[in-house]
Amino acid sequence: MCSQLTHSPSNKVCFYTFKIPEFTSFICICYSMSNNTNVIHVQVSSVGDAQRVPVHLMPCEIEHNGPAQVSQYFHATTKDRKQEMTVSFRGRALRGQELCCPQGYTGVVLKETIKPGSDQEDRTVMVTSVFDKMTYWNLETLPNPDDRVVMAMDWTELSEAIHGPVED
Amino acid sequence: MTAKKKRTPQVQSDSWVVIAADPVMDAQTHGSDPTFVRLRNPSTDAGSLYMLSSGDVQLYEVKAFEEEFHSWFVGQTVQRDGRLLFITQMDPLYLILPYLIKSGIEGKFQPVNQVVMDEEFPACSRLLSCTRSLGSLQHVAEEKEVGNLKFHRYSEEKTLSWLKKKVERTVAALKKRNISVGEGVKSTTYIRVKTESDHNEEDYLRYAHGLISEYISEDLSKALHKHLELPEITSPKETEPPSKKRKLSDKPVEAGEDYTKFNSADFVRKSAKKMTAAQKSLAKVDKTGMKPMSSFFSPKEGETKYWTSPPKRSEINPWKIPFVIPHVRAHNSSVEGVYC
Numbered sequence: 001m002c003s004q005l006t007h008s009p010s011n012k013v014c015f016y017t018f019k020i021p022e023f024t025s026f027i028c029i030c031y032s033m034s035n036n037t038n039v040i041h042v043q044v045s046s047v048g049d050a051q052r053v054p055v056h057l058m059p060c061e062i063e064h065n066g067p068a069q070v071s072q073y074f075h076a077t078t079k080d081r082k083q084e085m086t087v088s089f090r091g092r093a094l095r096g097q098e099l100c101c102p103q104g105y106t107g108v109v110l111k112e113t114i115k116p117g118s119d120q121e122d123r124t125v126m127v128t129s130v131f132d133k134m135t136y137w138n139l140e141t142l143p144n145p146d147d148r149v150v151m152a153m154d155w156t157e158l159s160e161a162i163h164g165p166v167e168d
Numbered sequence: 169m170t171a172k173k174k175r176t177p178q179v180q181s182d183s184w185v186v187i188a189a190d191p192v193m194d195a196q197t198h199g200s201d202p203t204f205v206r207l208r209n210p211s212t213d214a215g216s217l218y219m220l221s222s223g224d225v226q227l228y229e230v231k232a233f234e235e236e237f238h239s240w241f242v243g244q245t246v247q248r249d250g251r252l253l254f255i256t257q258m259d260p261l262y263l264i265l266p267y268l269i270k271s272g273i274e275g276k277f278q279p280v281n282q283v284v285m286d287e288e289f290p291a292c293s294r295l296l297s298c299t300r301s302l303g304s305l306q307h308v309a310e311e312k313e314v315g316n317l318k319f320h321r322y323s324e325e326k327t328l329s330w331l332k333k334k335v336e337r338t339v340a341a342l343k344k345r346n347i348s349v350g351e352g353v354k355s356t357t358y359i360r361v362k363t364e365s366d367h368n369e370e371d372y373l374r375y376a377h378g379l380i381s382e383y384i385s386e387d388l389s390k391a392l393h394k395h396l397e398l399p400e401i402t403s404p405k406e407t408e409p410p411s412k413k414r415k416l417s418d419k420p421v422e423a424g425e426d427y428t429k430f431n432s433a434d435f436v437r438k439s440a441k442k443m444t445a446a447q448k449s450l451a452k453v454d455k456t457g458m459k460p461m462s463s464f465f466s467p468k469e470g471e472t473k474y475w476t477s478p479p480k481r482s483e484i485n486p487w488k489i490p491f492v493i494p495h496v497r498a499h500n501s502s503v504e505g506v507y508c
Binding site: 037039040041042043044045047051053054055056057058059060061062063064065066067068069070071074101102104105106107108109110111112113115125127128129148149152155156157158159160161162163164165166167 | 182183186190192201202203219231233238247248249256258290291300307337338340342379
């Protein structure tokens with residue numbers, strides 16, 4: 001099933017080995033600009049046309065960007081009574097769980113569909129997909145509250161404390 | 169399985185998975201679209217990515233949660249870049265403050281629109297349009313009104329008491345996590361604290377100070393440390409130049425479990441060989457059933473999770489505490505040309 005998922009056989013899948021905090025250098029979103037005056041517009045009106053699609057966070061790096069027959073080959077099954085989900089991917093059993101976006105927040109996928117003609121032009125990204133929950137998958141361990149992506153969702157609340165207005 | 173694989177270099181991504189505050193994507197309230205802009209990061213002094221809403225009324229911060237070896241399935245597509253971006257509301261005063269401090273050296277009252285100017289980041293003047301900006305200047309500056317004009321002069325005293333309030337709010341938010349867990353209410357997602365007694369006030373303060381320090385200069389962070397009356401911690405790493413503060417990559421890292429059977433030399437390289445005494449003692453702990461992440465940050469098994477548990481003083485220097493939250497980072501553009 002794997003070769004269908006990623007179109008060309010040269011597309012490789014690397015599973016992660018262990019969970020460590022990645023303290024690599026900061027990376028920008030999509031600025032390839034020599035000056036700081038350019039901006040990226042988010043075309044909010046495209047939200048209306050955006051599709052609600054299943055979103056999966058995979059515990060591996062897949063060296064591919066673009067279409068794949070995900071729904072045809074990636075069948076998650078939910079165990080009775082529990083929220084835990086399982087799926088087979090490349091011969092490995094993944095354990096997954098649904099994760100809701102924090103209250104007051106929406107999941108979106110932004111895509112730059114029109115490439116700018118030059119470095120000097122402002123750029124535009126569209127909202128191509130919307131989601132209010134996603135499924136994250138662990139390679140071996142059962143999903144649990146210690147999973148980093150679960151804790152990452154705490155950021156919204158902490159951020160509100162750091163940035164909310166202070167009283168006099 | 170084929171022999172050792174090499175990862176192909178990450179190509180520029182044109183698609184991003186984002187969790188955004190609802191107002192960002194609310195089409196009804198917008199006259200025009202929100203925009204990503206680059207502004208000077210008060211902590212690093214370099215450019216970072218922020219977002220301004222329609223009419224510049226609200227500032228947002230853009231941070232990335234990143235774990236290695238992750239990718240997305242979005243509908244019927246694969247997205248190699250496994251980062252998850254967060255767009256959350258930000259207090260514009262953090263970004264205005266460095267300009268006030270700079271002009272404050274002259275000791276004169278000045279109109280703020282003549283102060284918040286930056287040739288390198290011209291968008292910074294838009295910060296003054298944010299609803300909260302002008303009203304909140306009094307937290308960090310003395311005000312004088314002459315006619316209809318207002319003039320401001322930076323006040324460190326006011327700034328420190330403002331920042332102290334920020335720290336207190338953050339402490340409260342950190343504690344709230346524990347309380348909700350202790351009472352066994354709220355979302356089951358947040359059941360994580362097993363013992364809540366072993367966190368004293370100082371630990372909370374230190375942790376919150378670390379979080380706030382992400383938004384202020386190093387000098388101000390040190391002044392705030394003093395203002396909070398946090399005991400000084402001597403660490404050789406404290407003398408590192410600021411640029412090195414931002415990385416923890418040299419920190420010894422040991423795999424919680426041996427997954428190398430899945431893999432090749434690529435991964436073996438990544439685990440550092442040198443271990444501190446604390447790390448060595450950690451390595452001896454029985455790791456069965458233990459989470460690698462929590463073992464990395466907390467020495468005792470079964471202790472509180474790192475998110476709510478500040479690291480023990482002896483193990484980590486206070487200026488690195490912000491990075492205890494490893495996965496949500498400023499979306500910075502200082503390394504253009506890598507993915508950009």
